[in-house]
Amino acid sequence: MPVIDRIADFADDLTAIRRDFHEHPELGMEEVRTSGIVAKLLNDWGIEVHTGIGKTGVVGVLKGKGGGKTIGLRADMDALPIDERSNLPFASKTPGVMHACGHDAHTTMLLGAARYLAETREFDGTAVFIFQPAEEGLGGARAMLADDLFTRFPCDEIYGMHNFPNGAPGEVGVKPGQAMAGADFFDIHIRAYGSHAAMPQDSKDPIVIGSALVGQLQTIVSRNVPATASIVFSVTQIHAGAAYNVIPSDCTISGTMRYFDPDIAELVRQRVRDLCAGMAAAYGVGIEFDNREIFDVLVNDAALSDAMLAVAGEVVGADQATVTEGVKMGSEDFADMLRVIPGAYCTIGHAGTVPLHNDAFFLDESILPVGASIYAKLIERRAVG
Numbered sequence: 001m002p003v004i005d006r007i008a009d010f011a012d013d014l015t016a017i018r019r020d021f022h023e024h025p026e027l028g029m030e031e032v033r034t035s036g037i038v039a040k041l042l043n044d045w046g047i048e049v050h051t052g053i054g055k056t057g058v059v060g061v062l063k064g065k066g067g068g069k070t071i072g073l074r075a076d077m078d079a080l081p082i083d084e085r086s087n088l089p090f091a092s093k094t095p096g097v098m099h100a101c102g103h104d105a106h107t108t109m110l111l112g113a114a115r116y117l118a119e120t121r122e123f124d125g126t127a128v129f130i131f132q133p134a135e136e137g138l139g140g141a142r143a144m145l146a147d148d149l150f151t152r153f154p155c156d157e158i159y160g161m162h163n164f165p166n167g168a169p170g171e172v173g174v175k176p177g178q179a180m181a182g183a184d185f186f187d188i189h190i191r192a193y194g195s196h197a198a199m200p201q202d203s204k205d206p207i208v209i210g211s212a213l214v215g216q217l218q219t220i221v222s223r224n225v226p227a228t229a230s231i232v233f234s235v236t237q238i239h240a241g242a243a244y245n246v247i248p249s250d251c252t253i254s255g256t257m258r259y260f261d262p263d264i265a266e267l268v269r270q271r272v273r274d275l276c277a278g279m280a281a282a283y284g285v286g287i288e289f290d291n292r293e294i295f296d297v298l299v300n301d302a303a304l305s306d307a308m309l310a311v312a313g314e315v316v317g318a319d320q321a322t323v324t325e326g327v328k329m330g331s332e333d334f335a336d337m338l339r340v341i342p343g344a345y346c347t348i349g350h351a352g353t354v355p356l357h358n359d360a361f362f363l364d365e366s367i368l369p370v371g372a373s374i375y376a377k378l379i380e381r382r383a384v385g
């Protein structure tokens with residue numbers, strides 16, 4: 001696969017950087033060590049560095065030969081609250097935290113592109129390297145935007161990428177238009193009335209009420225939403241009680257919605273409110289619906305999707321860089337940046353087949369120079385006048 005020769009030459013350095021990040025994962029908004037290493041390396045390579053954007057975010061700015069456009073490249077840096085069971089020699093040394101989504105590799109690939117571009121400067125415009133914190137549902141993209149990311153560093157186009165453990169190394173996919181779902185996270189708090197378990201008549205039992213409510217919630221997608229809409233409503237947590245002989249006072253039900261049509265999403269939110277209000281009235285308890293809109297729908301610009309595939313094709317071969325059919329119900333907060341600046345987001349396949357977010361997730365490191373080469377060529381090809 002024709003990765004850029006100079007990047008292939010320092011591929012071992014990229015592997016070492018990635019393994020170090022992997023051994024020392026940090027949760028969202030806590031990427032202090034990681035962002036410190038990113039800032040130091042960028043600075044060592046002569047790149048202008050800005051830190052503390054969106055708390056732990058880092059931005060590097062590198063000017064080319066003059067004129068041309070400004071192109072933003074974005075990588076995420078955060079890990080997940082998972083106990084690693086990969087048995088790798090460089091497995092996480094931090095209990096309960098693991099790079100199970102490969103963001104260690106994304107950060108490394110963008111560093112590889114930055115190093116190469118700083119050494120060669122064979123491009124016209126300006127490269128903006130965006131190292132984002134807290135992609136995993138903790139609002140890192142929005143935090144950087146709130147810190148005036150694109151006011152301080154105006155970009156004409158932005159690009160991002162994600163590794164894809166599909167067992168197909170070098171297979172690059174972009175879905176033009178709507179590509180990934182918008183997502184809400186919610187908590188439903190039932191404030192009921194506890195009692196001795198032997199005298200349930202003294203209680204308003206939040207476990208019985210909560211169990212009924214979970215069943216009711218499942219009717220929203222099946223009975224209220226048109227069958228043609230792509231939407232998921234999943235309850236993923238129920239927390240109540242701590243003893244065999246106590247009816248607790250409270251129950252919390254949590255989960256997520258994934259959607260593509262904002263009007264349908266609002267319909268679902270309203271039905272959840274209605275069901276909560278109805279159950280609260282029927283059982284004489286308090287029920288609060290706390291909903292947070294976490295991710296926007298990810299929309300790739302159609303023309304820039306083609307541009308990204310053309311550039312990726314130079315690295316992996318045109319037959320390996322193709323349009324992805326169908327949308328994904330997963331979500332990605334690069335969507336929030338794409339609402340401000342047009343761009344595209346691709347997946348890059350690798351030899352690993354363990355799913356993302358699995359505690360034994362395995363990343364095929366041969367992806368590192370591939371991703372770095374695609375990022376670098378995006379600057380060389382797109383930052384033109």
Ligand code: NI
Pocket residue numbers: 101102103135162
């Ligand atoms: Ni991820």
